[in-house]
Amino acid sequence: MKNFFPFLLFTLALSLGFSQVVAQDLASKPKLTSDAKIARDYVLRILDDMESILIKNYFDPKYRGIDVKKRILAAKGRVRSLQYNWEMMRVPAQVLMEFDDSHTFFLPPPRTDHFFYGISWQIVGNDLYVTRVEPETDAARQGIEVGDEILKIGKFTPTRRDLWKIQFTLLQMAPSEKMEFVVRKPNAEPRNLTVLAKKMTDKEFSKYLKEQREKRKARNEKEYEPYKCHELDPTTVACKLKSFIVDKNDIDKMMSQALKYPKLVLDLRGNGGGYVTIEEYLVGHFFESQIVIGSMITREKTEIRKSQTVDANRIYKGKVIVLVDSRTASAGEMTARTLQINKRAQIYGDNSSGSVMTSIRLPFLGTASALNDFNIIKSGMSVTIADVVMGDGSRLEKIGVVPDVLLQPTGISMRLKMDAVLSYAAASFDVKLSPTDAGKFKFFINYDFEPDSSDEESLS
Numbered sequence: 001m002k003n004f005f006p007f008l009l010f011t012l013a014l015s016l017g018f019s020q021v022v023a024q025d026l027a028s029k030p031k032l033t034s035d036a037k038i039a040r041d042y043v044l045r046i047l048d049d050m051e052s053i054l055i056k057n058y059f060d061p062k063y064r065g066i067d068v069k070k071r072i073l074a075a076k077g078r079v080r081s082l083q084y085n086w087e088m089m090r091v092p093a094q095v096l097m098e099f100d101d102s103h104t105f106f107l108p109p110p111r112t113d114h115f116f117y118g119i120s121w122q123i124v125g126n127d128l129y130v131t132r133v134e135p136e137t138d139a140a141r142q143g144i145e146v147g148d149e150i151l152k153i154g155k156f157t158p159t160r161r162d163l164w165k166i167q168f169t170l171l172q173m174a175p176s177e178k179m180e181f182v183v184r185k186p187n188a189e190p191r192n193l194t195v196l197a198k199k200m201t202d203k204e205f206s207k208y209l210k211e212q213r214e215k216r217k218a219r220n221e222k223e224y225e226p227y228k229c230h231e232l233d234p235t236t237v238a239c240k241l242k243s244f245i246v247d248k249n250d251i252d253k254m255m256s257q258a259l260k261y262p263k264l265v266l267d268l269r270g271n272g273g274g275y276v277t278i279e280e281y282l283v284g285h286f287f288e289s290q291i292v293i294g295s296m297i298t299r300e301k302t303e304i305r306k307s308q309t310v311d312a313n314r315i316y317k318g319k320v321i322v323l324v325d326s327r328t329a330s331a332g333e334m335t336a337r338t339l340q341i342n343k344r345a346q347i348y349g350d351n352s353s354g355s356v357m358t359s360i361r362l363p364f365l366g367t368a369s370a371l372n373d374f375n376i377i378k379s380g381m382s383v384t385i386a387d388v389v390m391g392d393g394s395r396l397e398k399i400g401v402v403p404d405v406l407l408q409p410t411g412i413s414m415r416l417k418m419d420a421v422l423s424y425a426a427a428s429f430d431v432k433l434s435p436t437d438a439g440k441f442k443f444f445i446n447y448d449f450e451p452d453s454s455d456e457e458s459l460s
Helices: 004-016 020-030 034-057 066-079 085-097 163-173 200-218 246-256 275-282 331-341 365-370 413-417 421-430 435-439
Strands: 105-109 114-115 118-123 127-134 147-155 178-184 190-196 198-201 229-232 236-241 263-267 292-297 303-308 321-325 348-351 358-363 380-390
Touching: 020 127, 034 066, 034 085, 066 085, 085 105, 085 163, 085 303, 105 147, 114 200, 127 147, 127 413, 198 200, 229 246, 236 246, 246 275, 263 421, 275 292, 275 303, 275 321, 275 331, 292 321, 292 331, 321 331, 331 348, 348 421, 421 435
Parallel strands: 236 263, 263 321, 321 348
Antiparallel strands: 105 380, 114 198, 118 127, 147 178, 178 190, 229 236, 292 303, 292 380, 358 380
16 A cells, blocks of 8 residues: 555546646746846857857767757756856856867856956966965955965866866856955965955956056066077077967077077977967978978868978077976977977976867857847857877877976975076076076066956956
8 A cells, every 4th residue: 555645646647637747847937037038048049059060060070979969958958947147158158068178168248347356376287376466456465475376266176177167167157256265375274265356347357457558568668579588508598489379570580599509498388379380380490301290180181280391591400498387288289299209309397288179269140139139249159170189199188298307386486486497497408597597587477467468368
């Protein structure tokens, strides 16, 4: 008898008929305001576009084992069960995060407010360190300093593999007026801190960035330089290339300076990449003949990438050390690895980013019709369209360039603005350069909080 009552309920449910069950399900759905209904329609159209973009463009025809149509269908069901706009908007973001692909992610509609904590950080090894703190912020008032280790951001423990997900979730999808941190100073116990954000409107944020640039000019500092070189001794020069978003003329100027010395330290730390043509052009300065850099593999074809040939009198034939760190990405790490594979340079520093795949950013075109003509919100996604394989068949994605000599700065060295990595590289070329003197070049990190055009997208 004890099993009879559940069986009776089940039989009764069947006898009521399918229509009544559906009616109960509809009754359980959230009641939406008119704005929420518009938002739901908007997000559902986002998911339609997302499905089309993934199926048409994603580099892996197996979609990393994800059934795209089934996953999108489930996401739509989830959206229909939610009541608030912000909940709905998180659904497409979650779909793309499940690909675990740092080049495939949601581009949410632009915000009308900005939450600024005044802290920048960087992964060293598998640990996260503070690299800049803006004065007159709550973070500065609470004593957070360069060189402090960040053990937790919110409820997340930052790691090299997952930092991008944490930043995307907390800083783009769900920014708030306060953030919980667990921070540890060198040789001290961890501290739990609640850091209040500086909340700004679009207008206020633009004004803030303008003020920072004006402060820089007031100190008579130079405008942005794509590279800078310092003589270490009559035999050795150190050149820092900040980005591959430069002209060939900039590469020519840098390499012309390098040609005066038989030993070169090429600093690519913090270089996030840029133009493929500039990467191929720079690599060509180190080889007498054209070499294969790697292959770009899409669904339709495989494109072999090679170095560009340069005039014989421009080829650098001296000894080379390349410096990399966790912020060296894309063209930066492709260049370093190519020189390493071909035994043209020794690589010093920390493992590079491991971010070399090719992606494109596409808008969601179907969303415009979900809103009226006066309230169109732009959004889209980044999608990975090509895998990259190096000339020796190896891959860098999620692995990065593994240095020949592993050198990682400590929190104390950051606090003291020392650069032991550049100092060690100089010593390898028989040049005496103390970590303190090496730090004066400001090759490793710009410790002053001075946003430039690249910072506008990365301020945390």
